[in-house]
Structure formats: C-alpha cells, structure tokens
Amino acid sequence: MPAYRAVVFDFFGTLTRSVQRGPQHAEIARALGADPEAVRGVLDRTFRARAVGRYGDAAATLRWVIEQAGGRPRQAQVRAGVPARVNALKADTRLRGDAVSALSAIRRRGLRTAVISDCTHELPAFLPGLPVGPLLDAKIYSVRLGVCKPDPRIYLAACRALGVSPGECLYVGDGGSHELSGAAAVGMTPVRLAAPDLANHLVFDADTNFAGCTVRSLTEVIGLVDHTRLEPATVV
Incomplete structure (x- = not known):
C-alpha cells in the first residue's frame, strides 16, 4: 500500500504550464x-x-x-x-501535458486528489470544466475560503474535504505564496515542481528557501507515491 492517502496540488504553474497575462x-x-x-x-x-x-x-x-x-x-x-x-x-491557462495522466494514475492507486489555489473569482468559474476537473476530489479556492496560502486553514480545509490528516498528504506546487513551507508547517510533505517553463511564470511571494524534494514533471510524482515516504522538508 502507498504511504500516502492523498496528493494535493497547486493549480497555476503546477497543474498548468507557466502563466502570463495574455492580450x-x-x-x-x-x-x-x-x-x-x-x-x-x-x-x-x-x-x-x-x-x-x-x-x-x-x-x-x-x-x-x-x-x-x-x-x-x-x-x-x-x-x-x-x-x-x-x-x-x-x-x-494551459494544462501540463501530463496533468491528466498523472492525476489519473494517482487515482488508480486509490489516492484522493485535491487542488488548493490562491485565486480570484474567475478560476472557480472555469476549472470544473477543464479535463482535470473530474479528477480532483476537492477544490479549495482562496477567494471562497477567505484566506491565502500559507495560512494553515487553507491546507486543513483540503484535508477535511478529503477525509485525511495532513501527515497523509503529499503537497505539490511550484512554490508561489510560500505554499511549500506552509504545507510543511501543517504536517504535509511538500514537493517542489521545478519544470523548465516556470522561469517565465507569473508568481507572487515565491518560496525561495525551500530545500526539500524537487521533481521536474508531474509524472515523477507517481514514482514518489509508489516508492518513497519522503523526509520532512527543510525550510531555512
């Protein structure tokens, strides 16, 4: 059995490729x-x-x-x-090429999935209709909860919705909004997505001091679920 019961994802820059405002x-x-x-x-x-x-x-x-x-x-x-x-x-918004396949593979292993996004009113209007929408068991939007990452309440809301404890969750994000250190603080195991395209990503409050596990693609997260109970992250 895998060590984790759920994988929680950031949205912009994680399930999607890098984001810039278009015309x-x-x-x-x-x-x-x-x-x-x-x-x-x-x-x-x-x-x-x-x-x-x-x-x-x-x-x-x-x-x-x-x-x-x-x-x-x-x-x-x-x-x-x-x-x-x-x-x-x-x-x-352009979903990563492996977003659907990675979410599907994680769910086939019996794990639950969620997204936590610091977002404005627009994302809840269109995310459910994206190909990843049906593959997410919970969708936690800051604009609806009234708090942003790294506030503990936003992570704990995801855990409640999934019926798991923070220690049973991997948290995957690109590092905006100090999300990785926030996930670690509540007991989740954070993983940084460091995909090459993120060099041009529109990001606020980057988690620059994160020193935990890093992956280059969402597909690599499947291997972490299958084979590894990660050590807690170090944030300096």
Missing part, C-alpha cells in the same frame, strides 16, 4: 475605459487582497480595479467585463 486583459481594460498598464499595476499589487475576496464579488472587484486605474465604467460595461475576465484567465 485579452488589455482589451478588457480598454473596453472599461482604463489604461492597460495602469490596470496591470493594480492587479499585481492587489493580488492577495483580491484572492481573499476583499473587494466583493466578481463584478464589484472588477469595478474597483478599473476605478483604481482611473476608469469610470458603467454598470453594463462591468457586467460584460466579468465573463470577459473569466475567458481571459481561461485563455492564459
């Missing part, structure tokens, strides 16, 4: 009467606040962002901008 974001900004670079700046500096829902629902948050960037959007523009934002983030 649709600039188009949305212009349609709402704001300068795209000003909007980009607001998005970058307010990510964590938006990811815990500080500015309200999707429409209220979009209006707030545009107003901070100097725009004064009409209600109809904001209404149209909400689905446009969902489409823009979905367009930025």
